[in-house]
Amino acid sequence: MNRHKAVIISPSLLSADFSRLGQEVSDVENAGADWLHVDVMDGIFVPNLTIGPLVVSAIKKVARIPLDVHLMIMDPGRYVADFQAAGADILHVHPEATQHLHRVLGQIREYGMKAGVALNPATSLEAIRHVLPELDVIMIMTVNPGFAGQAFIENMIPKVVALRDMLRESRRDIFIEVDGGVTPHNARRLIESGVNALVAGSAIFGHPPYADAIESLRH
Ligand code: DX5
Ligand code: ZN
Numbered sequence: 001m002n003r004h005k006a007v008i009i010s011p012s013l014l015s016a017d018f019s020r021l022g023q024e025v026s027d028v029e030n031a032g033a034d035w036l037h038v039d040v041m042d043g044i045f046v047p048n049l050t051i052g053p054l055v056v057s058a059i060k061k062v063a064r065i066p067l068d069v070h071l072m073i074m075d076p077g078r079y080v081a082d083f084q085a086a087g088a089d090i091l092h093v094h095p096e097a098t099q100h101l102h103r104v105l106g107q108i109r110e111y112g113m114k115a116g117v118a119l120n121p122a123t124s125l126e127a128i129r130h131v132l133p134e135l136d137v138i139m140i141m142t143v144n145p146g147f148a149g150q151a152f153i154e155n156m157i158p159k160v161v162a163l164r165d166m167l168r169e170s171r172r173d174i175f176i177e178v179d180g181g182v183t184p185h186n187a188r189r190l191i192e193s194g195v196n197a198l199v200a201g202s203a204i205f206g207h208p209p210y211a212d213a214i215e216s217l218r219h
Contacts, residue, residue, distance in 0.1 A: 010035035012201030031210035035068040042073035046146035053086035060087030077104040084111040092116035095127045105134035143180030148201040152181030164194030184216040
């Protein structure tokens with residue numbers, strides 16, 4: 001992926017108004033969003049249930065920017081083909097949700113998508129050390145996944161720094177993304193710690209106008 005100079009902003013549609021999803025997508029795009037973050041939950045890996053490939057393909061019809069799809073589902077390998085068909089550009093899976101992370105990441109790339117992992121707050125970076133060659137993006141969860149609007153876990157900043165150091169040492173060009181509780185208050189520290197992409201739900205959809213909300217995360 002091309003490493004932008006500016007940080008990438010990926011609004012989480014979980015906090016959008018689902019009764020006017022198409023309009024919300026256009027509005028955040030016009031407000032300067034770089035990617036669209038789509039949260040898929042199965043009620044088992046996380047307590048909440050959200051959307052599946054059908055809604056992702058509806059979003060794809062109106063979206064002009066890449067779909068950053070976050071699978072919070074058990075055994076995600078079962079759905080790689082479905083989310084590719086639905087239009088995912090980046091597909092994140094959780095190592096805690098699969099017995100065969102290496103295989104699933106290979107499948108994601110075989111289907112032509114960028115391969116991402118999302119790490120729960122308690123999951124060590126060791127979970128991905130041996131699959132770095134298979135990865136395009138690593139997403140550090142800065143909340144426990146499942147819901148929008150939760151408080152940022154401060155202790156994830158040293159984890160981001162440790163990841164940045166691990167990637168420097170291994171000389172891998174892999175994006176660092178963070179997801180959960182991102183606000184203008186912590187965005188600057190995250191960017192300084194080496195983050196390339198910020199996911200934000202409530203900080204954007206709960207704080208219109210969206211262009212100002214996005215701008216205040218970037219700077
Ligand atoms: C949490 C989701 C996040 C969430 C972010 O499980 O993965 O993407 O929607 O929302 P905020 O930014 O409100 O924490
Ligand atoms: Zn997410």
